[in-house]
Amino acid sequence: AGLGAPGAGPAASRAGRNAGQVCLAGTRLLVEEPVAEEFTRRFVEKATALRQGDPRDESTDIGPTIHPRQLEKIDGFVRRAVAAGARAVIGGHRKDGQYYAPTLLTGVTQDSEIVQEEVFGPVLTLQTFTGEDExxxxANDTRFGLAATVATGDRERAERVSAQLVAGTVWVNCFFVRDLQAPFGGSRQSGVGREGGTWSFDFYCDLKNTVTAPNGWSQDHG
Incomplete structure (x- = not known):
C-alpha cells in the first residue's frame, strides 16, 4: 500500500525481483489519488529500465519464470484482466524464452481475479484511494495477509495505518528487511503460526497434555 509518497514509485518497481515469484512480493499498489499520476510516471520510468536476463549475470534485474506452465498461468491472469477492462500501462505480454515483461495494470476492480488472487509473476495492479479508511x-479486502508495505512521510499516519492492516509483517518506507529473530508468518489464508526466534518453539513442538486427578481413581469418581 503506497500512501501519498510519489518517491515510492521507483521502489515499487522492484517488486518484480525474482520475477515476482516470492510470497512477500508487493503486487497490489494502492496510491493516494493526488500523487497517483506522478507515482505512475516514476514507476514506469524505473520499470522500463529494468533488465531481464540470466540471473547469474550481475547486470540482470529480473530473471526468468521458473516453468512454462507458470508462464502460461501469468499470461492467463493478465489476458483475463485486460479482457475485463484493465489496461496494461507497461508490459502485459510474454517475451522470448521464459520471460514475462514487467507489467503494471490499472483500471482493475477490487473484486477482480487479478486483485484477489496471487499471480506469482512480475505483474502489479494499481488502484487509487482518497482517504485512509478506503x-x-x-488493503484488507482479500483472503490473504502475509505482508504489506506503507510508504508515507507522516509518522503518525504510518503508525495508524500499520495497526489496522491485517498482515504478519508490515514494512514502513522499506521492503524485505528481516530479522531472523523476529516472528514471521501470515494471517488468514497466508498461513498459521509464526516462525523466527522464540516464537517458533511452540510451532515446531509436539506438546502433550497430561491430566491427573488429585485423589486417583475411586468409587466416588465412578
Missing part, C-alpha cells in the same frame, strides 16, 4: 479497506 486504503485500509482495500
Amino acid at each position: 486504503a485500509v479497506r482495500l
